[in-house]
Amino acid sequence: MADILKPPTYVSPWARDDDVSEVLKLARTFFEREVTPHLARFAEQHQVDKETWLAAGAAGLLCISVPEEYGGGGGTFAHEAAVLWEQGRAGDDALGYSVHSSIVAHYVLTYGSEEQKQRWLPRMASGELVGAIAMTEPSTGSDLQRIRTTARREGDSYVVNGSKTFITNSSHAGLVVIVARTGGEGSKGISLIVAEVDGLEGFERGRVLQKVGQHGQDTRELAFTDMRVPVANLLGEEEGQGFYQLMHQLPQERLAIAVGAVGAADLAVELAVAYSKEREAFGAPIASFQNTRFTLAEVSTDVLAARTFLDWCVGLHVEGRLDAATASRAKYWTTDVQCDVIDRCLQVFGGYGYMLEYPIARLYAGARVQKIYGGTNEIMKELISRSL
Numbered sequence: 001m002a003d004i005l006k007p008p009t010y011v012s013p014w015a016r017d018d019d020v021s022e023v024l025k026l027a028r029t030f031f032e033r034e035v036t037p038h039l040a041r042f043a044e045q046h047q048v049d050k051e052t053w054l055a056a057g058a059a060g061l062l063c064i065s066v067p068e069e070y071g072g073g074g075g076t077f078a079h080e081a082a083v084l085w086e087q088g089r090a091g092d093d094a095l096g097y098s099v100h101s102s103i104v105a106h107y108v109l110t111y112g113s114e115e116q117k118q119r120w121l122p123r124m125a126s127g128e129l130v131g132a133i134a135m136t137e138p139s140t141g142s143d144l145q146r147i148r149t150t151a152r153r154e155g156d157s158y159v160v161n162g163s164k165t166f167i168t169n170s171s172h173a174g175l176v177v178i179v180a181r182t183g184g185e186g187s188k189g190i191s192l193i194v195a196e197v198d199g200l201e202g203f204e205r206g207r208v209l210q211k212v213g214q215h216g217q218d219t220r221e222l223a224f225t226d227m228r229v230p231v232a233n234l235l236g237e238e239e240g241q242g243f244y245q246l247m248h249q250l251p252q253e254r255l256a257i258a259v260g261a262v263g264a265a266d267l268a269v270e271l272a273v274a275y276s277k278e279r280e281a282f283g284a285p286i287a288s289f290q291n292t293r294f295t296l297a298e299v300s301t302d303v304l305a306a307r308t309f310l311d312w313c314v315g316l317h318v319e320g321r322l323d324a325a326t327a328s329r330a331k332y333w334t335t336d337v338q339c340d341v342i343d344r345c346l347q348v349f350g351g352y353g354y355m356l357e358y359p360i361a362r363l364y365a366g367a368r369v370q371k372i373y374g375g376t377n378e379i380m381k382e383l384i385s386r387s388l
Contacts (some may be wrong), residue, residue, distance in 0.1 A: 012307070019075070023083065024085070027087070030086075031092055035048070035052065042215075043216045046171075047094075050172060056127055058127070062100065062127055065077055066109055067109075070118065070122060072125050077317050080101065080256070085260075085263045089264075091359045093214045096217055096218070100131045102253065104131030104175065105124050107192065107245065108124075111192070111235040112194075116194070116235075131173065132170060132175070134177065135147075136164060137149060137163060137164055137165060145186055147179055149161065150180060159227070162180065162224050169218060171218035178224070191240060192241075200229075203224060204225070213365030213368060214369065250324070252327075254328060255317055255330055257335065258310055258330040262338065265302075265341040268299075268360060269345060271360050272299070272345035275348060292348060299344050299345060302340070303337070306334050325386075328384050329380070331374055335371045336371065338367050339370070339371060346360050346363075
């Protein structure tokens, strides 16, 4: 009877495919071996090792949804989600995987010329070339129409001037997609220009930013001073398409954030349940107290609800039917759930939950920014409201 009453293990619909299931296992093994044991060191040095990227490439996890003809894994976003899910479940927020594979690689794949794709994607898939995208500026957050970085054409080159901030993968990045102004004011003057930055004159990696959480991630400022980039590195057939390109790709970025958010929340619940059964107070495990049991019942339900909504969105995206408003719903709601669930799970740990040696504390610190980047949750609600 006990076995009959035990709830079945939930498996995401997109993960039931044998190939995706194998990616889940592969990613789980990768994070267990190559990332989790080194998280404290990554946090101290504010970046993962270069070898971590190469190991991810050797494992076949980078650019997993890029066609095989460009060195990728030939999968779909379901395969991408499998890696992102296991990264969230591993409690890793150091490796800038989604920026590299889910975002930068797909800008090149979708808008790059055949020559650009052949030149950059295979090296991104191997981990030799790490990708970053330079959107945010010191005075420009979610309002991308106010971009001030300029790219002025001189012969066969763009001369790029400006600065960016909060840029993930800045230390290791060899390939940077720069959001720059090639024309007049507003959205029609924006273009995306790709720079191979290693040894490039006029390119400067600024200070490592001291963040509340995600200490193992190499987040820096970037500066461009009369930096020359070949005109052939423009993404798209003509200038002025950048804002459209950004808007078209942002739903995948926001869905990727949502996958990691639910994965991290799921881990937090698992950690809290385990701790509540071990920790004693007043002569009994705290799991025996009604308040603890009810809290765990509520957060586990919140995560299951978020996961089912997320799975529906992943299914839509794999089918090519995920619209911007639904992606915005997924991003804002799952990150809200993530922050709330982790906060409540941390409370179960008491004072130990505030100690960074405990994974729950690192999950708490790393979660807060999820409601900010990729478009603030307030902007998400504004975008959703426009679709009603």
